[in-house]
Amino acid sequence: MNRAAIDLWVGIFVALGFGAILFLALKVGNLLTLDHTPGYRLEASFDNIGGLKLRAPVKAAGVVVGRVESVRLDKTTYEAVVTLRIDRDYQFTKDTIAAINTSGLLGEVYVGLDAGGDPTMLKDGDQIAKTQSAVVVEKLISQFLFDKASSPRASTPGDPVPAKAADQAAGGAKK
Amino acid sequence: MSAELVAGIAQWLRRLGGGVTGAVAQLGFVARFLVAVLWNTPHAFRRIHLTLREIYFTGVLSLVIILMSGLFVGMVLSLQGYETLKRYGADEQLGILVALALVRELGPVISGLLFASRAGSAITAEIGLMKTTEQLAAMEMMAVDPLARVVAPRFWGGVISMPLLAALFSAAGIFGGYLVGVRLIGIDSGAFWGQMQAGVDFWPDVTNGIIKSVVFGAAVSLISVFEGYNARPTAEGVASATTRTVVVSSLAILALDFVMTAFMFRGGNAV
Numbered sequence: 257m258n259r260a261a262i263d264l265w266v267g268i269f270v271a272l273g274f275g276a277i278l279f280l281a282l283k284v285g286n287l288l289t290l291d292h293t294p295g296y297r298l299e300a301s302f303d304n305i306g307g308l309k310l311r312a313p314v315k316a317a318g319v320v321v322g323r324v325e326s327v328r329l330d331k332t333t334y335e336a337v338v339t340l341r342i343d344r345d346y347q348f349t350k351d352t353i354a355a356i357n358t359s360g361l362l363g364e365v366y367v368g369l370d371a372g373g374d375p376t377m378l379k380d381g382d383q384i385a386k387t388q389s390a391v392v393v394e395k396l397i398s399q400f401l402f403d404k405a406s407s408p409r410a411s412t413p414g415d416p417v418p419a420k421a422a423d424q425a426a427g428g429a430k431k
Numbered sequence: 432m433s434a435e436l437v438a439g440i441a442q443w444l445r446r447l448g449g450g451v452t453g454a455v456a457q458l459g460f461v462a463r464f465l466v467a468v469l470w471n472t473p474h475a476f477r478r479i480h481l482t483l484r485e486i487y488f489t490g491v492l493s494l495v496i497i498l499m500s501g502l503f504v505g506m507v508l509s510l511q512g513y514e515t516l517k518r519y520g521a522d523e524q525l526g527i528l529v530a531l532a533l534v535r536e537l538g539p540v541i542s543g544l545l546f547a548s549r550a551g552s553a554i555t556a557e558i559g560l561m562k563t564t565e566q567l568a569a570m571e572m573m574a575v576d577p578l579a580r581v582v583a584p585r586f587w588g589g590v591i592s593m594p595l596l597a598a599l600f601s602a603a604g605i606f607g608g609y610l611v612g613v614r615l616i617g618i619d620s621g622a623f624w625g626q627m628q629a630g631v632d633f634w635p636d637v638t639n640g641i642i643k644s645v646v647f648g649a650a651v652s653l654i655s656v657f658e659g660y661n662a663r664p665t666a667e668g669v670a671s672a673t674t675r676t677v678v679v680s681s682l683a684i685l686a687l688d689f690v691m692t693a694f695m696f697r698g699g700n701a702v
Contacts, residue, residue, distance in 0.1 A: 262480075263480075263483060266486045266491060269486065269490050269491045269494065273595025273598055273599055275602075277637075280640075283624070284601075284627055284631050284637070285633035285637045286629070286631065311632065313629070364629070
């Protein structure tokens with residue numbers, strides 16, 4: 257095998273190898289969608305963030321508009337302070353509600369943003385005032401059982417108690 | 432009676448001590464050999480065609496086995512993963528499962544094992560036979576350092592080839608997973624790639640896989656050239672050195688993989 261042919265094959269091999277790394281970075285991983293889009297930061301504090309992870313998506317109406325950048329515990333209020341990095345293209349109103357949601361029963365946990373009608377927009381470093389914590393299924397079930405036990409025999413098939421219990425647990429909006 | 436017992440225990444302890452000091456001496460030998468190879472690295476790159484030739488033999492000629500194995504491993508992962516995920520109704524997450532398994536673990540480890548048995552054994556046999564037929568001694572007679580001319584290019588050829596082979600293995604595996612998951616089973620193509628991109632991060636996941644494959648490449652290449660260079664200069668010696676290369680390399684890959692995984696992913700994903 258002469259040297260030129262070896263050079264050619266090694267060149268093909270190295271190009272293929274780097275192509276594979278590029279494929280892993282761009283098509284399999286999320287190198288493109290992450291950190292490179294310019295954005296701004298918002299903060300939101302929650303009573304309970306459930307299973308929220310770093311880099312979890314931030315969605316508005318189901319569209320990914322950013323990522324969770326950091327999570328820490330406020331030492332005085334004992335609330336979880338979540339820093340969100342939002343795409344610069346998207347602006348949100350001052351009265352936006354941030355909620356911790358789960359897609360499906362076993363799906364990923366994400367932060368949902370619901371924009372309101374306020375004319376002023378949130379700026380870099382602002383705090384989202386209205387938040388809604390993660391729904392803890394265990395609490396929901398225990399509340400449901402507690403309500404059932406406290407009103408014996410009153411529960412007929414058409415009884416609205418379970419629905420009310422679920423409402424109380426899920427609608428724990430702050431402030 | 433008791434004197435016999437004491438003598439027996441003493442002999443057992445002596446054998447244990449001899450084994451330990453032998454192992455430590457061997458480790459010292461390998462370390463000095465590594466330093467000598469690294470010292471001769473400039474020669475390997477100054478006469479780059481020597482290294483390119485080794486990349487051709489260890490990398491290019493391993494392409495077929497690496498790509499085929501990757502394809503099949505990916506296809507099996509997809510089939511098995513689907514069967515399990517289906518029980519939880521999470522079959523859309525198949526993309527994450529296949530990609531993470533390949534990129535983090537199977538890509539570096541299986542391609543490392545294949546590399547050790549395909550290329551490492553060939554390197555050991557080649558250098559061992561060169562030693563047996565006194566080619567290495569002849570080089571020294573001509574004032575050509577065999578470490579610079581023979582060993583260093585083979586070492587660097589392996590270190591350079593291995594990460595590229597591991598990346599190709601992972602890419603072929605993900606393609607195999609796509610073929611079975613999307614084309615055969617019928618998972619939605621958008622969900623397959625979308626979940627994969629949401630679940631696989633370039634920084635911890637892909638880069639850790641690349642770091643692993645570089646370390647495996649260095650370990651396998653070092654073991655291969657060391658065993659070849661230190662083979663007993665007989666046909667039997669070369670045979671046992673080749674066997675030792677494959678066994679020691681495989682164990683080294685698996686042990687190093689455990690240690691590196693423990694460092695890389697310990698609590699890394701926790702908030």
